[in-house]
Ligand SMILES: O=C(O)C1=C[C@@H](OP(=O)(O)O)[C@@H](O)[C@H](O)C1
């Protein structure tokens with residue numbers, strides 16, 4: 001057993017949930033249809049928005065059912081380094097954040113964001129509000145992930161941001177001194193997180209912020225941002241075509257905030273129901289959810305499953321034989337690899353389109369899926385912005401995960417669904433990014 005990657009700084013009890021992982025984990029087939037109610041952890045996207053907005057609000061907020069994993073950890077660690085009063089109680093499942101009404105207490109701080117896109121893209125706009133300077137850096141992969149379009153937009157809104165090393169890449173130096181505001185285009189093709197980050201800091205700009213967002217057709221993650229901001233008392237003006245977003249100067253109101261379960265994490269269990277012809281019910285995640293990744297359930301419906309999305313739960317019942325599907329997953333690409341992992345079990349090919357941005361996430365996910373399905377003996381066509389996956393049996397292989405939690409989680413589903421033991425996951429500990437208890441949750445289904 002080797003201890004999983006350590007993160008320096010304050011612990012928040014997260015090291016405990018991280019636990020120890022083996023270097024490789026063989027996935028034994030489930031051997032029968034799954035039939036379970038599965039509680040998944042709080043949404044990463046909602047947690048990191050709620051924590052940041054709470055820090056910018058005008059008093060003490062309590063965030064309940066937050067995700068305790070690496071990505072929120074990096075945000076909490078940054079907030080503490082910046083001088084915010086933060087207390088986490090993992091047993092009670094809550095984090096208390098002392099907000100300071102848009103003030104950042106300390107300047108001269110180095111923050112480290114790991115490989116957390118939400119932290120890397122949400123923090124710099126907020127840091128622009130503080131006295132500065134701040135350096136923001138991450139793991140080597142984060143230095144390759146897109147950031148330039150956020151920096152360009154921030155500069156147009158009057159923030160002083162520099163590249164500490166290579167132009168267009170992390171690490172950044174945010175000089176601070178406030179955000180002027182005004183109107184700017186924002187290119188979100190590389191990541192919609194640029195738009196979300198700008199929106200959350202926007203109430204504290206000196207003037208109204210108007211964002212003209214470009215590069216994607218749909219913006220479900222921006223919808224989550226707008227919803228969290230609204231619940232903390234700040235409205236975002238949204239044009240009918242969702243292309244223009246306006247935030248007037250204002251203050252977030254501190255509050256108690258409940259985080260809903262993570263829809264992307266739920267996708268693995270829904271997929272397992274689909275591929276084993278079983279049943280999975282996920283409580284707490286339903287039609288009231290703001291998470292676009294719930295659309296994964298609709299894809300399973302198209303593949304032949306019975307899906308019920310109730311007000312406060314989602315249930316998927318599998319079918320005798322899944323049909324392949326052709327689907328544009330641009331708006332919910334975190335579930336792309338979940339679909340890819342069950343696609344070989346379908347009766348017809350599956351085609352995933354419009355997910356080119358997934359090449360710039362934790363790893364190049366299009367290449368990773370093609371390589372690892374290929375290793376398992378599946379015929380895959382890799383395309384610039386998607387994949388075509390042909391049905392076929394899996395042969396034994398050790399799956400490389402490239403440090404990407406979703407590669408590990410998705411391919412484990414394929415291993416559980418296969419009739420014979422075929423999938424071994426290398427570096428399963430990478431799941432600590434968003435779901436430290438994932439393999440334990442799978443074991444509880446046996
Ligand atoms: O705003 C968010 O919470 C997220 C946005 C998405 O990223 P991109 O917009 O970079 O695709 C998603 O992949 C990520 O896991 C979470």
Ligand SMILES: C=C(OP(=O)(O)O)C(=O)O
Pocket residue numbers: 115116117118334361362406434
């Ligand atoms: C793309 C992801 O994460 P990040 O927030 O680092 O972009 C993800 O969780 O699938």
